[in-house]
Amino acid sequence: MRGAVLYAPGDVRVEQRQDPRIEHPTDAVIRLAATCVCGSDLWPYRGVEPVNKPSPMGHEYVGVVEEVGGDVRLVKPGQFVVGSFFASDNTCEICRAGYQSSCVHREPVGALGAQAERLRVPLADGTLVATPEAPPEDLVPGLLAASDVLGTGWFGAVAAEVGPGRTVAVVGDGAVGLLGVLAARQLGAERIIAMSRHADRQKLALHYGATDIVTERGDEGVARIKDLTDGLGAHSVVEAVGTQESMMQAIRATRPGGHVGYVGVAHGVELPGTELFYSHVHLHGGPAPVRRFLPELIDLILERRIDPGLVFDLELPLDQAAEGYRAMDERRAVKTLLRP
Amino acid sequence: MRGAVLYAPGDVRVEQRQDPRIEHPTDAVIRLAATCVCGSDLWPYRGVEPVNKPSPMGHEYVGVVEEVGGDVRLVKPGQFVVGSFFASDNTCEICRAGYQSSCVHREPVGALGAQAERLRVPLADGTLVATPEAPPEDLVPGLLAASDVLGTGWFGAVAAEVGPGRTVAVVGDGAVGLLGVLAARQLGAERIIAMSRHADRQKLALHYGATDIVTERGDEGVARIKDLTDGLGAHSVVEAVGTQESMMQAIRATRPGGHVGYVGVAHGVELPGTELFYSHVHLHGGPAPVRRFLPELIDLILERRIDPGLVFDLELPLDQAAEGYRAMDERRAVKTLLRP
Numbered sequence: 001m002r003g004a005v006l007y008a009p010g011d012v013r014v015e016q017r018q019d020p021r022i023e024h025p026t027d028a029v030i031r032l033a034a035t036c037v038c039g040s041d042l043w044p045y046r047g048v049e050p051v052n053k054p055s056p057m058g059h060e061y062v063g064v065v066e067e068v069g070g071d072v073r074l075v076k077p078g079q080f081v082v083g084s085f086f087a088s089d090n091t092c093e094i095c096r097a098g099y100q101s102s103c104v105h106r107e108p109v110g111a112l113g114a115q116a117e118r119l120r121v122p123l124a125d126g127t128l129v130a131t132p133e134a135p136p137e138d139l140v141p142g143l144l145a146a147s148d149v150l151g152t153g154w155f156g157a158v159a160a161e162v163g164p165g166r167t168v169a170v171v172g173d174g175a176v177g178l179l180g181v182l183a184a185r186q187l188g189a190e191r192i193i194a195m196s197r198h199a200d201r202q203k204l205a206l207h208y209g210a211t212d213i214v215t216e217r218g219d220e221g222v223a224r225i226k227d228l229t230d231g232l233g234a235h236s237v238v239e240a241v242g243t244q245e246s247m248m249q250a251i252r253a254t255r256p257g258g259h260v261g262y263v264g265v266a267h268g269v270e271l272p273g274t275e276l277f278y279s280h281v282h283l284h285g286g287p288a289p290v291r292r293f294l295p296e297l298i299d300l301i302l303e304r305r306i307d308p309g310l311v312f313d314l315e316l317p318l319d320q321a322a323e324g325y326r327a328m329d330e331r332r333a334v335k336t337l338l339r340p
Numbered sequence: 341m342r343g344a345v346l347y348a349p350g351d352v353r354v355e356q357r358q359d360p361r362i363e364h365p366t367d368a369v370i371r372l373a374a375t376c377v378c379g380s381d382l383w384p385y386r387g388v389e390p391v392n393k394p395s396p397m398g399h400e401y402v403g404v405v406e407e408v409g410g411d412v413r414l415v416k417p418g419q420f421v422v423g424s425f426f427a428s429d430n431t432c433e434i435c436r437a438g439y440q441s442s443c444v445h446r447e448p449v450g451a452l453g454a455q456a457e458r459l460r461v462p463l464a465d466g467t468l469v470a471t472p473e474a475p476p477e478d479l480v481p482g483l484l485a486a487s488d489v490l491g492t493g494w495f496g497a498v499a500a501e502v503g504p505g506r507t508v509a510v511v512g513d514g515a516v517g518l519l520g521v522l523a524a525r526q527l528g529a530e531r532i533i534a535m536s537r538h539a540d541r542q543k544l545a546l547h548y549g550a551t552d553i554v555t556e557r558g559d560e561g562v563a564r565i566k567d568l569t570d571g572l573g574a575h576s577v578v579e580a581v582g583t584q585e586s587m588m589q590a591i592r593a594t595r596p597g598g599h600v601g602y603v604g605v606a607h608g609v610e611l612p613g614t615e616l617f618y619s620h621v622h623l624h625g626g627p628a629p630v631r632r633f634l635p636e637l638i639d640l641i642l643e644r645r646i647d648p649g650l651v652f653d654l655e656l657p658l659d660q661a662a663e664g665y666r667a668m669d670e671r672r673a674v675k676t677l678l679r680p
Contacts, residue, residue: 093572094596102596102620104572231444232433247613256434256442256626262617269613273587273606276623280442283616283623286596 002340003116004057004321009047010329012322017056017113019277020120021218025071028124030081032063034144035115036312037324037336039174040265045325048267056113057321058338059085060147062140063119065128072124079130080300082143083121083150084290085109090126100126100291115321117340118229129294135302141309141337142301145179149335150297150308152263153179153240157187158293159261159284160236164188169214169225171250172240173201175311175335176263181239185209187228189236193228195249196223204310218223218245233258239285242266251330256280312337342680343456344397344661349387350669352662357396357453360460365411370421371404375454376652377664377676379514380605385665394529396453397661398678399425400487402480403459405468412464412579413492417469418524422483422638423461424491424630430466440466440631443603452495455661459678469634475642480668481649481677482641485519489675490637492603493519493580497527498633499601500576501512504528509554509565511590512580513541515651515675516603518548520578523645525549529576533568537591541674544650558585565593573598579625580604587611596620603628652677 002151003017020029035058041148043049061075065079076079086298095103107122121127135143142150153176160170168184170177173196184192185208193212194205202213214224225234233255239246242264252258262285276283300306314333316324343357360369375398383389405419415421428435428443435443447462459466475483482490493516502508508524510517513536524532525548533552534545542553554564565574573595579586582604588602591611602625616623640646654673656664664676 097597099597099620102618103349191344230433242613242617244613257437257439264614266617269617271611271613271616272586273582273609273611277582277602277606277609278442280439280626281624284621286617286620317407 002318002319003113004211006044006051006055006057008051009045012045012057012325014319014321017116020067020118022067025069025123026123026125028065028072028075028121028128029067030061030090030121031066031118032114032116032340034062034063034140035338035340036060036144037321037328037338038148041325042329043265043267045329050299053250056116058113058115059108059110060144061114061119062143062147066118068124074125075128075130080134081128082146082294083109083128083132084294085148086287087122087127088291089123090291095126098289098292100289101287115318115338117318127291131298131302133272139301141184141312142307143147143298144337145308146294146297146301148290149175149311150179151293152176152288154293154297155261155288156180156238156240156261156285157183159237159259161259161282162189162236162268163188165190165266166207166235167191167193167229168192168236168238169234170238170240171195171246172264173198173205175239177238177240178204178311179308180240181205181210182208182308184238186306193225193234194250218249221249233235235259236261238263240264242269244269247271251276251279251281254279254281258282259284261285311335315339323331342658343453344658346384346391346395346397349385349389350667352385352397354659354661357456358435360458362407362409363460364462365409366463366465367409368405368412368415368461368468369407369458370401370403370461371406371458372401372456372680374402374452374480375680376400376677377485377661377668377678378488379516381665382669383605383607383671396456396457398453399450400484401454401459402487406458408464414465415468415470420474421468421470422486422634423449423468424634425488426627427462427467428631429463430631435466438629438632440629441627455658455678464663467631469638471638471642479641481652482647483638484649484677485651486634486637486641488630489515489651490519491633492628493518493578494523494633494637495628496520496578496580496601496603497523498627499599501599501622502527502529502576502577505530506575507531507533507569508576508578509533509535509574509593510578510580510602511535511586513538513545514580517578517580518544518651518674519648520580521545521550522548522648524578526646533565533574558589561589562592569595575599576601578603582606582609584609591616591619591621594619595620598622599624601625651675655679
């Protein structure tokens, strides 16, 4: 089969890869209907994370089950399924508490390379959620978004304790930040401040329910949030970038007793203990337990109550994955969908 | 009046200080029944925090109201009152959310020096809680503990989301950690692991409801907590020290999705963003909003359902404050009560 492989920073190639097969009785093999490029794929693409060897890429996927191992009970060949970027058994104590991305048996799907024609999914019964029937073609991008960026933005909002009456700020206007706005709206936030300086992303943020746009960053951005909240800061802040600046912006924009939900994969972040102590914020986040939210998110998408697929503003055949990475790296695209 | 003043690290003197008086119409002046030395007083005493000028010391206090300003409505001369280390209006939006120690009008009582015969308390109506009548003498130490260390340990347990069915670990066996154990028991924890290597403190921890004692620290301590929790870590960890080692010990001893409540005043702490991200813990803490808990804690003490006063294992006249500091610095005492 064909699949995307990162050879070095900036060097993504689509080439022939070995066909996946059932390796463990809990595996499934799926044929991908769609896959995509994640903001986190840009970390190694940009050389911020080392690339030590040619690495299959991709961890977002929807598709049709082709084959299952002998111990798979819930997932059946022919079903359309949505997965997430950590395989999880969904039965251990950590999974049952809603932290499937820290499952005691978790396996990163990214290492298997979902930007490909087919994918082996470990722990299929715990990891995959099937739709009641094959979804209409136009909903496939939304279901694909649920596989990571929607689930991640949603977790950011849940971790930030978004709810009715709350003022929410979202730091980061990538796909996760934009879907954090969508999640905040769905979770009943009263006011949603999107921090963005890009006209097209501001537009989508407003479409998803943002009530205010703040273009300033860093301390100026914090000052604007304070201005908008009687000097107190937001109740809830979703951090969807992962840098030192964005984390500090999120913490400082949150009122004492408020909540920061951080889902940007941290890179080079060191949190100063004394400032954090006196900030009085709640801090929670990490790799989103997308599996916790998948059933609900899939329903919302199939009922056409949310349209997370709008974050895909570039669609390419899998063979043009390199251009898909380039477009995101150069910020010409928010998110690239790839058709195998 | 006489009061304790820190001149330099290790140099505490009890000397004549100016008598406090009503300066603002929201002030009260109280005559102290008891005051004490806090673990956090040891930071400047040990030179970890700079001592730039002679500084009145102390921020824990109970006593009888002598005089109130013209705007004070709730607190009356003659009442026995308990306060906390930040004065707060108890009416602003932050106070109403339960974060009185971040009140928009907060004032640190420590700057006024509660290790003294009398004390001016700003924002008296918001800060002070009166007992229904003068308490029996033997309950005064417990009420004094409520002023900080009990309220702080309690906040640590609340911030760590302690509750029925939970396994709780407490890092730090000072007065705050010991009262964190007491709080965990009151809040219904199923299992309470006290981390302590001092026999007398272990004994008090067990008295307060600890079910297990772990003497190891750092990574070894974390490994012991994992051993005791099926390899997962505690649901809730109370951090009551404030060093890099204790914070990392707390974070690493907490299971994914679990909660760290940190109340040790952070000194030199830098939290590594990537480890925090993948830890999946909830982090909350800071200066305890003791005022939130005072009414409930006072009731528990007056009903003799808890005895937080046991943390005072040394009682001295105010004039011997220097010996009180020394005994705590040398770990001969957990906590020193001073009688003005």
